[in-house]
Amino acid sequence: MSHSCATKPLQSNMTTVKNVQNQSGDSMTSNSTRRRRWAMPVAAVAAFTVLSGCAKDAPQDTWQPAGENARKIHDLQVWPFGIAGIVLLIVCAAVGYSVFKFRDRGQAIPKQSHGKPSLEIALTVLPALILIGIGIPTVSTLFDLAKTSDTECVVNVTGQQWWWEYDYPAQAGCGGIEKPIVTSGQLVIPAGQHVLLRISSRDVIHSYWIPKLNGKRDAVPGRVQTLRMQADQPGIYSGQCTEFCGLSHAYMRMEAVSLDAAGFKTWVDNQLKPYTAPTADSKYSEGEALFITNCTRCHQVNGILGTDGKEVIARPDKYVYPGVAPNLTNLMTRTTFAGAAFDLQTEACKTRLWNTPPAQFTAAYLEGVTPQCLDIVQLREWLRNPTTKKPMYADPTKLATTGGMYRGMPNLGLTEDQIDKLVAYLTERK
């Protein structure tokens, strides 16, 4: 069991064989993991003892808080869960005892008693007292978790079908951000700081949830709602949109990354560095041209200049609902794409990043998607035909059913050569 510890070395667990057939970046099924999963329940008791030590639970385990907000919830819910368990045992014992003790063995018909009010009242008052005992800390925790006065850093989080946009307003918080940053795929926050998410939506209701950092908060169009975020240590935490938001709800994932203060500053500076155009007459510059013709209808790369020398601004028209697509300026600084549904990294690199200890995590993350780690297959498949990888209302032949509106990325009909060049261009967006 020890090899399933959180700090396990990469090679013991994950082979570097890439599973090209994988439909999703998140799937990492190898034979070894499959075998181990089957073996686990057989040794259930053993597994339980290991649990306290190092067996690795799902990354969205709600009982392993990694920040103060999630910890407050955890410390609160331990009690009702425990009490509920005890009550269940008592009820089972009483029913079980009655079932065995009072089975019909030819005894006389029992006295036709209609109850005992004193017992009834006692058994109503007792749970009432228990509930008061649970209710008081519930209410106080509730107000604690709604507090915004200790905010040190603000991030605007906007949901849309089926991805999250993170924009960082210029602020003195977060260690200082001079100009607004717009990104997606991964929420990056400074470790230890009280971050306040201001959550909204551009279309339907979504819900933002990073279980290890806090409970969930709905993203409601027309409203801005707040959610506290704080991570104790640098690391990466997974989440998932939890309000059903239409066709591709299952693919609307999120990841939150916390970096140490210096690392966060480095990340901010990198996000704000000016655009450098690729060298002329290379596959990169051809890729840039292709990007301008094919992608800038929806996607923005900050600072990119058109043939007329003017900056190209993404101009989604009325047929693109809800009107935006992720900003790709620094695509390779994050490790996911398409609503965190797919990875830019190979499985091996992803596993290594997720298992990097907190002390080394910031440096590992800031490396971005290195050429060695780039999973070019996923990205190419996506560019070839996005709707086969992720369900979206973007099939041009079926637009009649959506009133001509696109939601999601359509098949652009790119040739393999064009895909090569676009991928080359995108891999330079660091």
Added chain:
Amino acid sequence: MAISERNPVPALAGSASAYVTPSTSFGVFKRPVQSTGWRSWVFTVDHKKLGIMYGVVAMIFFIIGGVEALLIRLQLAAPNNRVLSAGAYNQMFTMHATTMVFLFVMPMAAAFANYLVPLQIGARDVAFPRLNAFGFWCFLFGGIFLNTSWFLGGAADSGWFAYAPNTALAFSPSHGVDFWALGLQITGIASLTGAINLIVTVLNMRAPGMSLMKMPIFTWMVLVVQFLLLFAIPVITVALFLLTFQRSFGAAFFSVEKGADPLLWQHLFWIFGHPEVYILVLPSFGIVSEVLPVFSKKPLFGYKFVVFSGAAIGFLGWGVWAHHMFASGLGPVSVAVFSVATMAIALPTGVKIVNWTMTLWGGKLRFTTAMLFAVGLIVEFTIGGLSGVTHAVAPSDTQQTDTYYIVAHFHYVLFGGAVFGLFAGFYYWWPKIFAKMLNERLGKWNFWLMVVGMNLTFGPMHILGLQGQPRRMQVWTAFRAGDGFFNLAFWNRVASVGSFVLAIGVLMFLINVVYTHRTAGVAPADPWDARSLEWMTSNPPAEHNFDAIPTVHELDEFFHRKYEENEATGEIHQVSTYEEIMADEATRADKHIHLPSPSYWPIILALGLPLIAYGLIFARLLAVFGGVIILLAMFGWSMEPSVADESDYDPPVDGGPTKELATLG
């Protein structure tokens, strides 16, 4: 109307022609007075026939909803599975919930209520028999209408909660949501008319001597549920109208870009939706509160407490709706209020569990299949109730809501609670309704497979949810499954296997029904040594239920006629048998019993509703046609006397049945 049958007035009873009306059915058709053949079912207004039809149709929808559930579990059995596409999966879970809630549990409870309430209170029918028939046809046509969406461009894909603005045309472009909204509107009419009918019946038509506190507990719980329906259905009706106007007529009730707040829908839906939970589960509470005393040979422990706790749940159920919205962003004050209110509702629910357990205590327990389901309910529902308390803790709920932990919770409540209660009811009342005993051996298989199946299916969902697996996700991924003991892959597989065990358990019931009706002989009239009035009837009950309306002296009247307590020793001994009691009753049989006659109008009126609904979706002209049918049917109905005219009957042949006998069948 049947109301007059409580104390038949000889003058009226003797001459139906006293009604001054145009000739029956405008003189074109004779009233469908047949007492056998398909007409006797299609045009019936008999509460028992309607009850059976409610049950049969609900069972068919249970099977459909079950198949949908199995497909969902197949899709989730492995990571990134491809059994269902995202679109199909979304339709599947929407229709699974819609079917189980609106087309199985509610109508199945209506089946029991329809059949049993008049019998339990010593009445000959419900207060408004034609309205009763109309309700059934609304339910049937609404259910069929909803399910035809599968073949007409796809079913609703918005979840049964149908949160705005995801139901807007732009986000749900198929006709599925239109079908959903209009279909539920039609079945809602069934619930509403049924509620009014049963409330009037229970309040006005109880046998002499049956005060409210001597009323059988099942009837009590049904009464509470009808009041919940009476106030809850109008709320969903309003919400569904807003939705239909939004989609079909360009209204902007939920259009954010025009200033609407989408939380309006959530409030409307859950103000209906939370009482709905009690609408689903209270009838089953009533059933087990009948079954446990019979097989414990003891009265229900704390009858008054069970009655009042049921009523308390009925009241408190209106003050907890926003606990479905703890993550919606209501603000801490609202959340605190609803959090505490939700904890409070655990108290009357706990009272019920205590009383059921205490009913067993000191009893003389016989473990028939009905009893097994009832005892099973106590334990399984307790699990669901306790997990309910854990998400009354609002901060904790923000981790649990919209995860599989909630799916586990409400399946323990609705399957372990509502459905187990209904199955207890099947086995308990089957000999009363069909005069045949369901096979006990198959019944035990049925029970144990269902218990094992449900715990295998829904038990692991607690783990899945706490490990962070959200609901309504077409796929889950191996990467987020973890590999410890609580890994999602293993427990998802267990749940999927469990769902098939559960399905086999339900199949056992269906096999049992077929087997019983092929082989079993006539059941004894009082096979369980029962306690309440419905068993004081012939086997199966005659169309007029009681030859003489019994006079009630006690709670558990039938038991107290059979047994007496020796005041000195406290010993219980039998003083008379079913046969003796029935013979005694027969001596005071009413001479002239009049039952309302069958009618064409309920089914015709109900038929107009799906026409309007199809018309709104596909061709407005069809809606006009449906509207005309409804107007004509209303007119015909209102002009029709409750009792058929002499001329509606074929003349007696060779001294064949007279009019009266023909009606009575």
